[in-house]
Amino acid sequence: EAGVAQSPRYKIIEKRQSVAFWCNPISGHATLYWYQQILGQGPKLLIQFQNNGVVDDSQLPKDRFSAERLKGVDSTLKIQPAKLEDSAVYLCASSFVFQRGGRGNNEQFFGPGTRLTVL
Amino acid sequence: TQLLEQSPQFLSIQEGENLTVYCNSSSVFSSLQWYRQEPGEGPVLLVTVVTGGEVKKLKRLTFQFGDARKDSSLHITAAQPGDTGLYLCAASWEYGNKLVFGAGTILRVKS
Numbered sequence: 750e751a752g753v754a755q756s757p758r759y760k761i762i763e764k765r766q767s768v769a770f771w772c773n774p775i776s777g778h779a780t781l782y783w784y785q786q787i788l789g790q791g792p793k794l795l796i797q798f799q800n801n802g803v804v805d806d807s808q809l810p811k812d813r814f815s816a817e818r819l820k821g822v823d824s825t826l827k828i829q830p831a832k833l834e835d836s837a838v839y840l841c842a843s844s845f846v847f848q849r850g851g852r853g854n855n856e857q858f859f860g861p862g863t864r865l866t867v868l
Numbered sequence: 869t870q871l872l873e874q875s876p877q878f879l880s881i882q883e884g885e886n887l888t889v890y891c892n893s894s895s896v897f898s899s900l901q902w903y904r905q906e907p908g909e910g911p912v913l914l915v916t917v918v919t920g921g922e923v924k925k926l927k928r929l930t931f932q933f934g935d936a937r938k939d940s941s942l943h944i945t946a947a948q949p950g951d952t953g954l955y956l957c958a959a960s961w962e963y964g965n966k967l968v969f970g971a972g973t974i975l976r977v978k979s
Contacts, residue, residue, distance in 0.1 A: 789971065790971050791969030791972050792956075792969045793969070794966060794968075797966065840910050840911075856913050859909075859910025861910055862908075862910055
């Protein structure tokens, strides 16, 4: 079974430029997550999709970050314009189903991430 | 905002030694997961614990969930160089699937 695919793996841009990341989740996984992992920290959830709807985007800096999952499969995360503090690894994860109201034990499968460096 | 504290932040040990990593919160967890992350890769789930006092074993790894469901520990017996990596705990405080990650413990096992 193919895992979560992400591209590009690395990206270097200058501040104020725009950048986009792409994620293809595991086939059949309804829930997709984007995380930001700054060096020395654990991943922080940016946005969570259930199919093509947003479940949680409370920690997404909406003035510069946007994400979409139009057909409920692939997703893109965009930063426009980028700041120095956006330098991080951006991880995409997917899970089979989001169990609201239950003691969720849904395993999240992570992609390899995109390492973004903003100069 | 719920926070998870992991300790130690960094651990460097010799092959064959034992170690314990801790994960703590001031609030009761709904569930807690432990992940291992290698450089250039995403985290990989090791275990999920949901019941207070629960103990799970995965080969040389022993995971324990505190009775009050506010803390957890990961114990590795006879560490090997292949255990080197970043160990992350992640907790959910509400019934659901949103996870909050700790900052992680970087483990280096020297041969």
